[in-house]
Amino acid sequence: MPGLTVHHLQVGQGERIPFLLEELEIPYTLKLYQRSPVLSPPELKALHPMGASPVLEDATSSPDAPLLLAESGAIVEYIIHKHGNGRLALPPSHPNYADYLYWFHFSNSNLQPTIFRRFAVGSVTKSNPEDPRFVNVDQRMWGVIKHVENRLSQTRYLAGDEFTAADVMSVWCFTTMRKFAPFNLSVYPNILAWLKRCTERPGYRRAMEKGDPDLAIEELISAKGPGLFEAFAKMAGLSK
Ligand SMILES: N[C@@H](CCC(=O)N[C@@H](CS)C(=O)NCC(=O)O)C(=O)O
Numbered sequence: 001m002p003g004l005t006v007h008h009l010q011v012g013q014g015e016r017i018p019f020l021l022e023e024l025e026i027p028y029t030l031k032l033y034q035r036s037p038v039l040s041p042p043e044l045k046a047l048h049p050m051g052a053s054p055v056l057e058d059a060t061s062s063p064d065a066p067l068l069l070a071e072s073g074a075i076v077e078y079i080i081h082k083h084g085n086g087r088l089a090l091p092p093s094h095p096n097y098a099d100y101l102y103w104f105h106f107s108n109s110n111l112q113p114t115i116f117r118r119f120a121v122g123s124v125t126k127s128n129p130e131d132p133r134f135v136n137v138d139q140r141m142w143g144v145i146k147h148v149e150n151r152l153s154q155t156r157y158l159a160g161d162e163f164t165a166a167d168v169m170s171v172w173c174f175t176t177m178r179k180f181a182p183f184n185l186s187v188y189p190n191i192l193a194w195l196k197r198c199t200e201r202p203g204y205r206r207a208m209e210k211g212d213p214d215l216a217i218e219e220l221i222s223a224k225g226p227g228l229f230e231a232f233a234k235m236a237g238l239s240k
Helices: 013-024 072-083 097-125 132-152 165-174 189-199 202-211 230-235
Strands: 004-009 029-033 055-058 067-070
Touching (some): 004 013, 013 072, 013 165, 029 202, 055 072, 067 072, 072 097, 072 165, 097 132, 097 165, 132 189, 165 189, 189 202
16 A cells, blocks of 8 residues: 655664654655665665665655655654644644754754764864864764753753654654764763663564664663764774
């Protein structure tokens, strides 16, 4: 039956989409791709001009010409409003609407780029604590992490007391993303407790079982974080 197909490059941010769909209990087909050896394989590159994961294919309206949508934030909003009756989003009438928007967008617009910039500059500068280029990105990243920690010391979830799509967007930055850009969460107890709450959810468990069964959730949510993605470590010259 034509419906939704999620194209997911394993060990990556595409995991957000099965997570959302499981939470919303919307049926979908999951098409998995393996990194080759780090980036997208040719068949995923051919799917969309950006060649990246996730990509959503929606054949519900026109089975012969399915819609293809990339960008995880856009996909999450599309699914919620087109197929989910607005569930897991907060509406403008909700007192936490602005918080919801802020934290939803924070993930891809601030958190993720800041973490990855610190990793990239760290690779070039050998994370030299006396190199101002590294000091700048390092301080910025810990500032952003502290900002999330402060938020979660006040609220159970990012947008407030309810679990929302803002959490769906952000969890991966603290879990699977650390396989590429490691950082330690030992002194961030509120982030660790939030990660535990989010990843205990049956929707997350089902999504990871289907999409990335080889990832150990206990490692992803540990303070130390998971081990590096091997092919990426090799490429970045980090393997022993
Ligand atoms: N901003 C995009 C980023 C997509 C992206 O870079 N995805 C990574 C997976 S973590 C990817 O496909 N990398 C492989 C490649 O670019 O070849 C989103 O949120 O969907």
